[in-house]
Amino acid sequence: MSSITAPAPASAASAALPGGGTATPASTMAGGDFETFLKMLTTQIRNQDPLNPMEGSDFAVQLATFSGVEQQVRTNQLLEQVAIGQMGGLGALAGWIGKEVRTTAPVSFDGEPLTLDIRPASGADRVELVVMDARGREALREDIGPGTGEIDWAGRTEDGPLADGLYSFKLVSYRGEEVLSTQAVGAYARVTGAEVTADGIRLSLPGGASALEREVTALREA
Structure with missing residues (x-):
């Protein structure tokens, strides 16, 4: 050759x-x-x-x-x-550390009230807040007023407060018996860190919770 x-x-x-x-x-x-x-x-x-x-x-x-x-x-x-x-x-995002973000990802509950952003469907006359645990199982369902805005959620049931852990929230809006909408509810949590992952930038939150940057809908001073 x-x-x-x-x-x-x-x-x-x-x-x-x-x-x-x-x-x-x-x-x-x-x-x-x-x-x-x-x-x-x-x-x-x-x-x-x-x-x-x-x-x-x-x-x-x-x-x-x-x-x-x-x-x-x-x-x-x-x-x-x-x-x-x-x-x-x-x-x-380094400037976000120490601030609070609003996210629909699960956040940590340790007995202290969490701030939730409530946005029911227009025309709703009854609104339910549904709470899911870390496995996505329903942990609590309660009627709340049809008003719009931020509320402090204490996580209390008839038997006392829910156990510490990660929880996510959704809102079910009704007109009579008709379901108008079911949507995720944003909760505020403080940012403690950030890292680059295969899914994008992930923010670290208290109690072992975390949220991807795309799951964040608002930012404010703690």
């Missing part, structure tokens, strides 16, 4: 091709385009020994190698852009 000669001398950083020749470094190869690579192959064909030509499998290996390297470099570039974007958002 004859060696493959690149159109320009290969540097010390060049990688050996399966056919015995050399290829440009991955960063240089991926930095160009596929048309440039095809021109290189054409040059190799013109300079090969006609009595000992390259086999078709060698072309296939080179094409596959180039395609794989190009795809890997593009993937790395994309991941780098995503990381930079996330870190930029994380830096902006």
Whole structure:
């Protein structure tokens, strides 16, 4: 099998091709385009020994190698852009630590009242607040007034306060017996930290609770 000669001398950083020749470094190869690579192959064909030509499998290996390297470099570039974007958002969220956010994600209840943002459907004459525990099971259902605004929820039942833990809330609005809407209720909790995760920026909240940035609908001073 004859060696493959690149159109320009290969540097010390060049990688050996399966056919015995050399290829440009991955960063240089991926930095160009596929048309440039095809021109290189054409040059190799013109300079090969006609009595000992390259086999078709060698072309296939080179094409596959180039395609794989190009795809890997593009993937790395994309991941780098995503990381930079996330870190930029994380830096902006540093100012959120110590403040309160309103979120529909589960929040921690430890016996102290939680502030809930109540927004019943227009025209509702009866409103129920439904409380779910960390497993999504209904823990409490109570009638509240049809008014709109913030309320302090004490988490009390006929048998006393609910156990400490994570809870989420939803509001069911009625007109007579007709259900007008069922919607998540936002609760306020203090931000204690933030981290970048595979799902996006996640805010740490008291009691082991957390919320993704996209689950936050309001921010205020604690």
